[in-house]
Amino acid sequence: MNTLWIWIQFAACLGLIILAGSRLAKYADLFGERAGLSKVWIGVIALATVTSLPELATGISSVTIIGQPDLTFGDIFGANLINLLVIAVIDILYRKGHLLPLLGSGVVLTAALGVTITAAAAVFIFLAQDNIDLTVFGHVSLYSFLLLGLYILAQLMIFRYKPPVGENAVDLRPAPPAPSISTSRIVAYFLGAALATVIGGIWLGFIGNQIVEITGLSSSLVGTLFLAVSTTAPEIVVSISAVRLFALDMAVGNLVGSVLFNIGVIIFIDDIFYRAGSILQHVDPIHVLTALFAILMSTIVIIGILFKPRLWLKPWAGLDVVLLAAVYIGAMLSLFFLAKPA
Template sequence: MTSYILVWLQLGGCALVICLAGPFLVHYAERISASTGLSQSWIGLFLLATATSLPELVTGISSVAAAAAPNIAVGDALGSCVYNLLLLVLLDAFTRDESVYGRIDQRHILTAGFGVVMLALVGMLVLVARDDLDLRFYHVSIYTPLLIVLYFVAMRAAFFYDKKLAIMSDGPPWEPDGSLGKAIRGYAIAAAVVVIIGIWLPFIGQQIAEIMSWKTSFVGTLFIAGTTSLPELVVIITAMRLGRIDMAIAGLLGSNLFDILIIAIDDIAYVDGSIYAAASPVHAVSALAAVMMSGIFTVALLYRPGNRFFGIIGWVSIALITVFLLSSYILYLQGV
């Protein structure tokens, strides 16, 4: 009984530390935006997304390099994508006066589109990149460079698209406030705390799977991914309180792109072969769920629905919750 309590206390402790680090990431990211003149959407897409995805990065690398648990690594990355999109429900619930999708800039459709492409590719790889299609250069899959290139193409496209919109809006010139160095140091310290916790998480995940007799793909996708997605949760709550909704959305979508990049990095770190071949094909369910949820989000941005059930959430949120619950149930039944 003591071991049961201890492992869950460890997971709760990791969650608490991540929650405490989250607001500092938003605070210092906003100060970096003010000091550099970069838009809040771009800061969210790059800086916030990178920082809040550091647990997935460290968890993934330690899962494949130290814990020999590729299912936890892939499940954590793809599960985090699903959790990030589920957080849109929370944003919708917070905006009681109107649907949140009426307040989000449509520029985020570009990032969501790149996310669909990368998620679909990973879903396909965990299904077919084995046996005769398990093509590798040494231990690294030949499909990994494609994911890396796609990520940087997405970042470049988002940067220039954001820059183009900024020129068209002809907004006021930015003025540096002289605190860039301090903001970068604060950001780095908060990010370092998140990294340290991320190193510990895969080992906790394996203990939970053993003690509870659960499947590692289920634990990695639901519990580890849920914990490593806590920075995104804290960030969007903080950003919403500050009225920075586009920074919050950019952070969520950017985290999804970075999480897919993490799978490519995990493949490089996994010396026993291709991570796509080692991971269970059931992870395609998470990838497909994230694709569906991204599609729902894109439709909502274009359609901008206004109807709300019980004055709390709209049909978009109900659809997102339904996809999440269905994919979680399938993983519980079919996971390994």
């Protein structure tokens, strides 16, 4: 197969996801305005869910059509690493000061819940590798149900959480003019963008398998690097756009909220579609290492919000930004040298 053609497809698929993902977020935000939903809810729940559709579609195609569960797990954990890295990127883009100390406690709660569910996934993968696992309905791991339960519990906690009195949420966006588009058309455009995003995700699954074949790299590495970069494109586009509008809580809430959805929902759905048994027993244990790196990066974000460090390397960038980038690079190097080749 022509190597150049594969990379052309990869670039075209990336462009489709960026375009569809940006439209998807736009109409989700617009619908939220019509429905009277809060900005935090839109960022952590609505946007995090819809912008994670590429990861979901890629995962389903990877386990059903291609039969490569490591592709989807690499995509899930790799996407989480990139989402956390993007926080460092938007911190640099926000020129009015250091971004993390400006975020509200709701973002801290979401990030802490992300640490919890990521740690649980790492433990469950480790246990499943030693056949310490139970299956439900023939092949679905009990651990997948537990991850879904943790996700639902996390959403309930976020929905019911009330920030301390006097906490100012950073949302300086000007009030948009009332759109003339009807609600029914908003929904139609939203569904069209969602369909395009899903198609792009399924396409990515095939491209990822071809990259494994032509490069000889491991499925875990390809999923964590190439697929994760592409499927997180909607989150990147949405968050950078939100920062430009000074909707900081929405921008970061979208990123840390995606961590919850990727692990709690996508692993559960992938396990349902994977018919060869418990999916946690058939993945490379290297994903546990990736999960630990994600936990480390989430902890840096939480400390950056709460501690409000004074050490800035530039007028607008803090030391925690550099640490996030360093940990991500360390994760990629570790996977490159430790992951088993295809």
